[in-house]
Amino acid sequence: MKVLGIDPGTAACGYGIVHGSGGRLRAGASGCWRTAAREPLDARLLTIFEGVRALIAEHEPDAVALEESYVGADARIALSVGQARGAVLVAAAAAGVECAEHAPARVKQTVCGYGRAEKGQVQHMVKLILGLDAEPRSSHEADAFAVAICHALASPLLGSRLLEGAR
């Protein structure tokens, strides 16, 4: 099973691919698309859309996983996150890849064992779980890996296999 995790944002959009097989999770391509505020909005969103589309075409993930948006008090931020999410969801749907959303607390619970873990803990645990040489460079990349890990472990087939592998 291969999951493409995305942490959507217009200025910085993290991505990370997680493969699960033989009772193990390992990391695939990962990174962060950054776009400048001086660029037109449609061009910034197209960068994200094309990025997701290219990753799906190259890596053929079984699913795209995103965190359910935490809707804070700031409507301006919610609008901006919404636009980036729209670009990601449309790219996945246009490619016919399943989209899954997981609550932020569930992602943290899965990755850190604690639903209110800090960003630093997520970066640390992602490194451990995926056996990376170093922590992901950005928290966006780490968050993308984290939601992909959460989705991979939530899959009934893979989740139970991984549990067997861990026994």
Next chain:
Amino acid sequence: MKVLGIDPGTAACGYGIVHGSGGRLRAGASGCWRTAAREPLDARLLTIFEGVRALIAEHEPDAVALEESYVGADARIALSVGQARGAVLVAAAAAGVECAEHAPARVKQTVCGYGRAEKGQVQHMVKLILGLDAEPRSSHEADAFAVAICHALASPLLGSRLLEGAR
């Protein structure tokens, strides 16, 4: 000059094409895409994306026009509107069509002569300006026409020609 106006929303997304030539504005295709809340979000956004893409392919507008989002107090609504806007902007950008945003007050000022006009006034004035047989069926369709009219009149070339036509 041909402008595709869009009033983005996930549950209901209005569209209306406005042609400007020979000192006159007239209406092209218009309508409203509606998606059901029980459908998955990515499928709903794909309906909007594919709808915009098909209209651009068929009608080859010079620009896509949207209202700048009014960011109210409700972050939940802002997130939802943002997602629909993302789908629209990506469809336009992927097709290489210019995207333009106009402030809601400016759209109302242009169409109704008053920046704080009510929805009913916008529907009424859109019918008059475009010479429609009846008011647009939905306020989403009327709002899409209104922003398209605003953009067509904001174009220096067409705007002045239309003013000449009106003299």
